[in-house]
């Protein structure tokens with residue numbers, strides 16, 4: 001976004017290997033890094049980005065966008081409406097997750113599919129938004145929402161309303177978590193899509209995995225159980241380091257949701 005120096009979504013320190021980021025594109029450090037934010041600039045800019053991407057790559061390419069909980073309900077409604085011509089696969093986390101009723105207002109104004117839930121922690125967070133059909137994709141990771149059993153309950157209930165899975169899968173979901181939700185995705189009838197970012201070499205040495213990723217498809221492999229073994233000797237070589245996520249400031253210095 002023009003005018004902003006540092007913003008989530010742009011990998012600042014990873015080598016670009018010709019097509020794929022090898023890490024979560026968020027700064028992490030001993031103390032939270034400061035990033036910039038300007039909602040009005042964002043709302044003006046995003047439709048022009050999708051206009052450019054659609055005209056370059058055509059109608060078939062599935063496009064997903066994450067607003068990272070930064071908008072008010074009416075701003076989110078405006079964004080969803082302005083992105084309708086570009087036929088998004090989903091628009092993610094448009095409003096802060098604490099107030100699920102906000103999605104009623106967004107839903108009234110736009111047909112852009114909505115995904116939410118990567119920071120939900122319980123089955124109960126989904127009760128209203130599934131029953132009122134306010135979302136299209138469930139974003140919970142099994143490691144944040146009670147293990148395999150609770151997301152299974154959420155997704156079975158979501159399936160009655162044609163709501164699908166889209167479980168959270170950045171690199172801070174470990175290979176254990178990813179394998180667990182891969183198995184859950186295979187067990188349900190309303191699987192949608194699985195987010196996946198390849199882990200780095202150090203993570204792969206600690207978590208020995210049987211699952212594979214080829215041509216956009218994950219396969220669980222042939223090992224029993226989740227198919228992931230934790231190599232404790234390898235893990236011991238990497239002591240804990242503090243790693244906070246960033247925070248946002250507006251141009252006037254106000255702190256804003258990250």
Ligand SMILES: [Mg+2]
Nearest residue numbers: 066092093118
């Ligand atoms: Mg997200």
